Amino acid sequence: MNMPAPLAGPASDGSYPRPDFVLFGVANPAGGVILFASADLVQASVDRKDRDLFPIFPGFAAPLTPEIRTTLFVELRKFTMIYADDYGEALRRLMDSWQPPPPKRRALPQ
Numbered sequence: 001m002n003m004p005a006p007l008a009g010p011a012s013d014g015s016y017p018r019p020d021f022v023l024f025g026v027a028n029p030a031g032g033v034i035l036f037a038s039a040d041l042v043q044a045s046v047d048r049k050d051r052d053l054f055p056i057f058p059g060f061a062a063p064l065t066p067e068i069r070t071t072l073f074v075e076l077r078k079f080t081m082i083y084a085d086d087y088g089e090a091l092r093r094l095m096d097s098w099q100p101p102p103p104k105r106r107a108l109p110q
Contacts, residue, residue: 019041019072020100032086033084034083036076037094038076043073
């Protein structure tokens with residue numbers, strides 16, 4: 001089976017394609033965790049910013065791994081919540097009751 005190449009990185013403006021779905025987890029104040037999942041996104045964007053490690057010398061190329069800051073902004077319309085003792089259990093229970101939608105076809109960059 002021929003698999004398409006993975007997304008190599010962000011577009012030249014630092015943005016990624018709009019997410020098809022999101023998963024995130026938080027600690028439950030009552031104990032355990034809460035896992036949220038949604039494909040019904042009102043707004044969603046992923047942006048990447050490379051932090052300039054040498055602001056005194058703009059454009060200086062150093063053999064260091066740059067610091068990359070990725071920001072996810074998302075507004076959910078509807079979502080599924082799973083309460084569990086830990087994230088492993090929460091993910092197993094989520095996949096028993098919810099599946100992300102098939103990937104949306106996007107045009108290849110020109």
